Amino acid sequence: MMRVALLLVLFASSALAVEPSERLADPAREARARAISQSLRCVVCQNESIDESNADIAHDLRRLLRERITAGDSDDAARQFIVARYGNFVLLRPPVMASTWVLWFGAPTALLLALIGLVFARRRAPAPPSPLTALEQARLAALLDKRE
Amino acid sequence: MRRALAVLPVAAFILLAGYFGYALRPDHDPNELPSALIDREMPAFALPGLTADAVKGQVALVNIFASWCAPCRVEHPLLMRLAKDEKVTLYGIAYKDKDADNARFLAELGNPFTAIGLDRDGRTGIDFGVYGVPETYLIDRAGHIRQRWVGPLSPGRVTRELLPALRKLQAQ
Numbered sequence: 001m002m003r004v005a006l007l008l009v010l011f012a013s014s015a016l017a018v019e020p021s022e023r024l025a026d027p028a029r030e031a032r033a034r035a036i037s038q039s040l041r042c043v044v045c046q047n048e049s050i051d052e053s054n055a056d057i058a059h060d061l062r063r064l065l066r067e068r069i070t071a072g073d074s075d076d077a078a079r080q081f082i083v084a085r086y087g088n089f090v091l092l093r094p095p096v097m098a099s100t101w102v103l104w105f106g107a108p109t110a111l112l113l114a115l116i117g118l119v120f121a122r123r124r125a126p127a128p129p130s131p132l133t134a135l136e137q138a139r140l141a142a143l144l145d146k147r148e
Numbered sequence: 149m150r151r152a153l154a155v156l157p158v159a160a161f162i163l164l165a166g167y168f169g170y171a172l173r174p175d176h177d178p179n180e181l182p183s184a185l186i187d188r189e190m191p192a193f194a195l196p197g198l199t200a201d202a203v204k205g206q207v208a209l210v211n212i213f214a215s216w217c218a219p220c221r222v223e224h225p226l227l228m229r230l231a232k233d234e235k236v237t238l239y240g241i242a243y244k245d246k247d248a249d250n251a252r253f254l255a256e257l258g259n260p261f262t263a264i265g266l267d268r269d270g271r272t273g274i275d276f277g278v279y280g281v282p283e284t285y286l287i288d289r290a291g292h293i294r295q296r297w298v299g300p301l302s303p304g305r306v307t308r309e310l311l312p313a314l315r316k317l318q319a320q
Contacts (some may be wrong), residue, residue, distance in 0.1 A: 024291075043181060043279035044279055044280060048180060056244075057278075057279055059275075060270055060274060061262070064274060083184070084184065085184060085185070085274060085275060085277045086181070086184055086279070087181065087182060087183070087184030087277070088184075088278050089182070108247075148217050
C-alpha cells in the first residue's frame with residue numbers, strides 16, 4: 001500500500017510544476033503548450049524541460065509560451081520565439097547542423113570504426129597451428145606417460 | 149603499419165586528456181550558456197526609467213541586477229569603480245524587483261548607473277536571454293550586443309576581458 005502511494009507521489013510530482021493559474025482554458029491550446037514546453041530545456045536546471053522545472057524562469061517561459069499560442073503563433077513560431085532569445089541550446093532535441101555533427105554522428109561513427117577494426121583484427125588472426133607430426137605425437141605420449 | 153596502430157591508443161589518450169584539461173580550465177563555467185544575441189541588435193525595450201534608444205549611440209554596459217540577488221551585492225563595488233574611476237557608461241535594468249527594494253539597495257550601496265529601467269515582470273530580461281542575474285552586456289554605438297558576462301563580474305574578468313573589449317569599441 002505504502003509502495004503504491006509512493007509511486008503515485010512520484011508520478012504526480014512530474015505534473016506539479018505547471019501551476020493551475022498558468023493553464024490555458026482551451027484544452028487543445030494547453031496541450032500544444034505542454035508539448036512545446038516539454039521540448040524546451042530549462043536554462044538554470046539544465047537537465048529538465050521547462051515543463052518539469054519549478055524554477056522561476058521556467059515559470060515565466062511557460063507563461064510566455066502560452067501567451068504566444070493565445071496570440072495565434074504556430075508551434076514552430078512559439079518555439080522559435082524562445083530560441084531567438086536563448087539559442088539552440090534550449091532545444092532538448094538539437095538540430096542537425098555542422099556544430100552538432102559530433103553530437104549526432106559521433107557515437108555511431110565510433111561504433112562503425114570499432115566494428116571495422118574488429119573485422120580487420122579477425123582477418124589478421126594467425127592461422128591455426130598445423131597438426132602435430134608423428135614424431136611430436138610420440139614425444140607428447142612419452143611426456144604424458146611420464147607424468148602418470 | 150603495425151607501429152602506427154600501436155601509437156593510436158596513446159594518441160587517442162593524449163587527445164582526450166587534452167580536451168578534458170581544456171574543459172576543466174579555471175575561470176570557465178561549463179554550465180554557462182553563450183548568448184544567442186551576440187552581434188545582434190539589443191532588444192527594443194521601453195521600461196519605466198530607461199529605453200533601448202537611450203542606450204544607443206555610445207559604447208555602454210547594461211547590467212541586469214536585482215536587490216534580491218546576493219551575487220549582485222558582491223559585484224556592486226566593482227560597478228561603482230567602473231563608473232567612477234574608468235568613466236564607463238553603465239545602465240541598469242532592475243530584473244523582477246520591487247521598486248522600493250531596488251531604491252533601498254542603491255541607497256545603501258551607491259548608484260553607479262546613468263539610468264535604471266524597472267523590469268518589473270521580467271519580460272525585458274527574457275528578451276535579453278537572461279537566465280541568472282547579474283548579467284552584464286556590452287553594447288556598441290550601433291546598439292548591438294557585443295559580449296555578455298553571466299554572473300558577478302570579478303576584478304580579473306574586468307581587467308582581462310571587459311575593459312579591453314570596451315576600450316576597443318570606444319577607439320573605433
